[in-house]
Amino acid sequence: xxxxxxxxxxxxxxxxxxxxxxxxxxxxxxRVTAAGACHSDIFVMELGADDYTFGLPLTLGHEGAGVVDAxxxxxxxxxxxxxxxxxxxxxxxxxxxxxxxxxxxxxxxxELGIAPPGxxxxxxxxxxxxxxxxxxxxxxxxxxxxxxxxxxxAGLTPYHAIKASTSVLGPGxxxxxxxxxxxxxxxxxxxxxxxPARVVALDLSQDKxxxxxxxxxxxxxxxxxSAAEEIRAMTRGxxxxxxxxxxxxxxxxxxxxxxxxxxxxxxxxxVGAGTLPVGMLGAPYESSVRAPYWGSRSELYxxxxxxxxxxxxxxxxxxxxxxxxxxxxxxxxxxLRGRAVVVP
Ligand code: NAD
Ligand code: ZN
Ligand code: ZN
Numbered sequence: 001x002x003x004x005x006x007x008x009x010x011x012x013x014x015x016x017x018x019x020x021x022x023x024x025x026x027x028x029x030x031r032v033t034a035a036g037a038c039h040s041d042i043f044v045m046e047l048g049a050d051d052y053t054f055g056l057p058l059t060l061g062h063e064g065a066g067v068v069d070a071x072x073x074x075x076x077x078x079x080x081x082x083x084x085x086x087x088x089x090x091x092x093x094x095x096x097x098x099x100x101x102x103x104x105x106x107x108x109x110x111e112l113g114i115a116p117p118g119x120x121x122x123x124x125x126x127x128x129x130x131x132x133x134x135x136x137x138x139x140x141x142x143x144x145x146x147x148x149x150x151x152x153x154a155g156l157t158p159y160h161a162i163k164a165s166t167s168v169l170g171p172g173x174x175x176x177x178x179x180x181x182x183x184x185x186x187x188x189x190x191x192x193x194x195x196p197a198r199v200v201a202l203d204l205s206q207d208k209x210x211x212x213x214x215x216x217x218x219x220x221x222x223x224x225x226s227a228a229e230e231i232r233a234m235t236r237g238x239x240x241x242x243x244x245x246x247x248x249x250x251x252x253x254x255x256x257x258x259x260x261x262x263x264x265x266x267x268x269x270x271v272g273a274g275t276l277p278v279g280m281l282g283a284p285y286e287s288s289v290r291a292p293y294w295g296s297r298s299e300l301y302x303x304x305x306x307x308x309x310x311x312x313x314x315x316x317x318x319x320x321x322x323x324x325x326x327x328x329x330x331x332x333x334x335x336l337r338g339r340a341v342v343v344p
Contacts, residue, residue: 001127002344004324005057006041009049013060013125013325021122021130023072028131030066030084034149035124037327037340038062038182043271044119054120061342062088062116063153064124065145068137075134083145084137085152085304086124088116089294093135101297104160125324127344138300141308148307150182150314150339153294155303157269158187160295161244162194165265168241169195176231176259177201178223179246179270180212182331182339185315187244192216193311197241200234202227202255204334211315211337225251228258239284240264248272260284267292316341 001020006013023029041060044052064086068078078084091098091106091114098106106114114132117123122130131137140148162169169175175197177184184201191199201212202223209220219234221227232239239261245252248270256266257276263286266276276289283289295303306312315338319327327340 002321003059003122003127004061004125004321004342005059006045007057009052009056013045013328015322015324018126020128023070023130025073026075026133027072028068028075028078028134028137029070030064030086030129030131031069032064032066032124032126032129032344033083033145034065035061035342035344036063036150036152036154036182037324037331037342038153039331040271041118042328042332054115058118058120059122059126060118061124061126062118063149064088064117064129065140065149065152066124066129069128078134078137082137083140085140085145085149085300086117086129086131087136087138087297087300088118088152090114090116090132090136093133103297104294125321125342127321135297138304143304143307146318146341146343147314147316148304149341150316151186151303151307151312152300154182154314154339155186155190155307155312156295156300157292158183158244158246159190159303159306160299161267161269161290161292162187162190163299164290164292165242165267166195168263168265169197171196173197173241174235175199176240176243176256177212177217177246178243178252178256179203180208180217181246181334181336183269184244184246185211185215185338186312187246188212188215188217189312190306193306200231200240207337215315223252223255225255228255231259235261242267244269246270248274250274257283260287262286265290314339318343
């Protein structure tokens, strides 16, 4: 089968021929129907040899959907032919966090050597993929795999980030979204769907701001230092109840800090290299800072329900597996509208 692999530190991804994997006991093989390209893949491929911990070669793709096409020994409760999406941040299944469905915060994953597909285990940018356990497969039902595969990360991650801030996003509140790319453009829709907050979106280009407005942002601003003053003015000096930073580079973290209100949440989702000093003096009183990671299994069901209700969709640019390298080029250059989805 074909697989898009990262094979050598510093080199780009490459489409190669590899043996089609067989599912072991308890495992499920999918025929992949769609795989999303995330900026985290670029982050991973830009790491130096000392920081890279994902193994080589690495088949990319941590957003995956497919049709069940082979069952390992002992697998029950799922049928060949079922259309499914893959829950990526897989854990041990037994620790307190996993027991709550928060496998993204499994306390034993590192110790047990468990890694998400595409971020350690072989991912979805291939004709087939192996899923370790059927509990990681959510039924897609009537949801189209290509249009919805990115909900497994670009939907789930902002949903998890925003859901934990709904207590401060009541009527009359304002939320800022920094970065209206794959995650951010879904984040704007999640804010509109589950909170009454006014949404202000920031990005670097007019194209991205146009997309932000189309998907529901009330206000859009170019992401530059002067935006802080404009946001303060929009809130009559108070600042905003929550900032969702899908970049988290130093300029966006500084901007977020400058506009966070007393009691506000500054949520760092992007894996940019910025840092935020926190102390009694300097931080807005009662403010909090979070760095959430991906989302829980039950939240992924909730995201799918938002999609079914027509409240959230992913703007999708489709690429063939043969053209997947182009998808990553476009993602690196920042010229995609929404998410790039690769279809084998
Ligand atoms: P993307 O490339 O699709 O979107 C990023 C957007 O940010 C683009 O629209 C870009 O123009 C914009 N941007 C870049 N610099 C900016 C700036 N200074 N000000 C405002 N906007 C700016 O990327 P993505 O796939 O949506 O991922 C976003 C970030 O989230 C990445 O850092 C990714 O690694 C990270 N991520 C984190 C998690 C998590 O669990 N915390 C999960 C997935 C992705
Ligand atoms: Zn991701
Ligand atoms: Zn666990």
